[in-house]
Amino acid sequence: MKKTLSTFLGDARTEISSPVCYQVLRRKIVALMAIVSLLPLLSLAGINYYEHQSAMTAEIQAPLRALVGKAKHSFELFLAERTSAVSFIASAYSFDELSDGANLKRIFQVMRREFTGFVDLGLIDSTGRQISYAGPYNELIGRNYSEQEWFHQVQFKGTYVSDVFMGFRKFPHVVIAVRHTSESGKSWVLRATLDTMHFDRIIAAMGLGADGDAFLVSRNGILQTDSRRYGQVLDTLDFPLPPTNFEANVQTIQDSQGDTIFIASALITDTEFALVDVKVKPTVFNTWYTVRADLLFIFVTGVALIFLAVYRVTSLLIVRLQESDAQRLGAIHQMEHSQKLSSIGRLAAGVAHEINNPLAIINEKAGLMRDILNLQPECSFSDKFAKQIEAIQRSVDRCRGITHRMLGFAKRMDVKIEILDLNAILLETLGFLEREAQYRNVTLETELAQDLPRIPTDHGQIQQVFLNILNNALAAVPDGGHIVLRSWSENDQIVGISIADDGCGMSEETCKHMFEPFYTTKKEKGTGLGMSITYGIVKRLGGELQVQSKLNEGTTVTILLPKKLVEG
Ligand code: ADP
Ligand code: MG
Numbered sequence: 228m229k230k231t232l233s234t235f236l237g238d239a240r241t242e243i244s245s246p247v248c249y250q251v252l253r254r255k256i257v258a259l260m261a262i263v264s265l266l267p268l269l270s271l272a273g274i275n276y277y278e279h280q281s282a283m284t285a286e287i288q289a290p291l292r293a294l295v296g297k298a299k300h301s302f303e304l305f306l307a308e309r310t311s312a313v314s315f316i317a318s319a320y321s322f323d324e325l326s327d328g329a330n331l332k333r334i335f336q337v338m339r340r341e342f343t344g345f346v347d348l349g350l351i352d353s354t355g356r357q358i359s360y361a362g363p364y365n366e367l368i369g370r371n372y373s374e375q376e377w378f379h380q381v382q383f384k385g386t387y388v389s390d391v392f393m394g395f396r397k398f399p400h401v402v403i404a405v406r407h408t409s410e411s412g413k414s415w416v417l418r419a420t421l422d423t424m425h426f427d428r429i430i431a432a433m434g435l436g437a438d439g440d441a442f443l444v445s446r447n448g449i450l451q452t453d454s455r456r457y458g459q460v461l462d463t464l465d466f467p468l469p470p471t472n473f474e475a476n477v478q479t480i481q482d483s484q485g486d487t488i489f490i491a492s493a494l495i496t497d498t499e500f501a502l503v504d505v506k507v508k509p510t511v512f513n514t515w516y517t518v519r520a521d522l523l524f525i526f527v528t529g530v531a532l533i534f535l536a537v538y539r540v541t542s543l544l545i546v547r548l549q550e551s552d553a554q555r556l557g558a559i560h561q562m563e564h565s566q567k568l569s570s571i572g573r574l575a576a577g578v579a580h581e582i583n584n585p586l587a588i589i590n591e592k593a594g595l596m597r598d599i600l601n602l603q604p605e606c607s608f609s610d611k612f613a614k615q616i617e618a619i620q621r622s623v624d625r626c627r628g629i630t631h632r633m634l635g636f637a638k639r640m641d642v643k644i645e646i647l648d649l650n651a652i653l654l655e656t657l658g659f660l661e662r663e664a665q666y667r668n669v670t671l672e673t674e675l676a677q678d679l680p681r682i683p684t685d686h687g688q689i690q691q692v693f694l695n696i697l698n699n700a701l702a703a704v705p706d707g708g709h710i711v712l713r714s715w716s717e718n719d720q721i722v723g724i725s726i727a728d729d730g731c732g733m734s735e736e737t738c739k740h741m742f743e744p745f746y747t748t749k750k751e752k753g754t755g756l757g758m759s760i761t762y763g764i765v766k767r768l769g770g771e772l773q774v775q776s777k778l779n780e781g782t783t784v785t786i787l788l789p790k791k792l793v794e795g
Contacts, residue, residue: 295503303497309421325350387404393461399461400420401420443500448464449461468503473493476493579633583627600616649679649681649689650675670708675713676715713725725785769789
């Protein structure tokens with residue numbers, strides 16, 4: 228897992244700084260976290276769902292099976308009792324006794340009293356002719372049954388229970404027929420008819436409830452009792468009955484109405500029909516379906532929440548990562564910059580030092596030349612020479628100034644920290660430039676915070692900072708331009724000073740290089756040292772220098788200085 232995880236995230240880490248790779252990393256982390264948290268949840272929910280479903284099914288099927296088993300037993304008992312009664316009469320009386328119509332009627336009376344459901348009773352001899360009859364249809368006497376199927380069946384099997392049929396009275400009947408063979412070898416058949424009201428009673432006793440349905444059906448699909456769902460008695464069931472045997476069993480099938488049903492069925496012994504109990508699955512599962520909908524809602528909400536949380540956390544993580552990468556990159560750039568400054572500074576200091584000696588010699592020699600010239604005033608070139616010497620000395624002074632500043636840039640100047648009023652230094656520095664500003668019609672505005680705290684700093688250095696920045700501003704503005712000086716207390720640790728001009732502004736290229744020593748856009752007029760020296764001083768005083776500039780609109784240089792000097 229560890230290996231795959233690292234390979235999974237690894238390639239994204241190699242090119243960390245492009246925004247696309249953060250996207251890829253975010254997508255990968257979200258996917259991984261989602262998989263890790265959702266997979267167990269999903270499989271758990273799946274297993275739970277399946278288990279619950281099968282438990283529910285078992286819970287429905289078991290009582291259904293038991294119910295059908297019990298009802299089947301009642302049917303068998305009912306029919307067995309009736310068959311035994313007929314069988315008993317067939318064997319208890321002789322053929323002659325039974326063929327006496329009055330006698331048969333009397334026996335039938337007793338039989339009806341003891342057993343409910345009998346409609347009539349008839350004696351049929353071995354040729355299939357009805358000899359005597361007790362019941363409502365006297366015209367049946369003499370009728371010949373030898374061609375009928377049931378007669379062959381009873382000859383063959385001994386007892387026979389027919390399918391349900393409509394009798395003369397137009398209600399459903401069942402025939403029970405019993406063959407008896409006397410000791411003398413004579414055989415006859417006793418045939419009784421039962422109405423099926425008692426079947427309905429047994430089914431009603433099953434206690435099916437409002438939406439249950441139970442019925443008897445023959446093997447060839449003819450309803451033997453009324454069904455709530457599939458029609459009246461003697462209608463044909465319009466879907467095939469699943470395989471059924473004598474033991475009750477439950478199956479799940481699709482019925483003709485398109486519903487999924489639990490169908491419990493069992494064959495009734497010694498008959499051609501089966502008892503069927505039907506329960507419609509959606510009705511039984513109704514409560515489960517509502518619970519399932521609730522569970523699904525909770526599940527989906529849970530998944531959504533997990534996803535959201537994962538996404539939020541990952542986003543947060545990526546943002547942090549991005550920030551820290553940017554910070555690291557910034558720090559590296561800053562370090563490179565200071566490194567560059569300090570090496571150039573050292574170089575400059577070396578050069579300045581080396582140049583100082585020849586400069587001193589040039590100065591000395593120029594002084595000597597002037598002295599010699601003073602000794603011989605009659606020389607015709609003396610005036611010209613004096614001017615040249617003066618020019619040499621002026622240039623040497625200028626060079627000295629530059630080397631002095633270069634040494635300052637390289638931290639060779641002494642620092643003297645005092646508690647000073649920055650506003651006062653600003654105004655004092657401004658004094659140096661007032662004349663030029665007036666001459667060029669440049670407005671110098673000040674918005675200085677009156678309650679600006681005095682801070683520990685070096686007078687000379689801070690003045691140089693202000694002067695450098697003001698000089699640049701003055702150089703940048705056209706005649707009639709504006710320069711605004713502000714000071715304020717940024718917070719309880721920092722004071723801010725800004726110098727804003729509406730001059731030429733800087734290109735991106737200039738902005739990038741302005742702090743580099745000797746970088747100037749002013750050709751001969753500039754030294755390119757001002758900003759690099761300023762940057763070095765502000766840093767040394769524990770401050771911060773910020774420049775905002777837009778080409779042709781102006782520049783604002785902001786200096787942030789600490790109210791308390793930090794040691795080191
Ligand atoms: P110098 O002034 O001698 O050129 P600096 O180090 O003071 O050197 O400035 C470097 C460069 O930065 C300048 O040449 C100029 O292009 C740019 N610069 C500095 N300040 C400003 C400003 N206020 N407006 C426009 N450009 C500026
Ligand atoms: Mg300058």
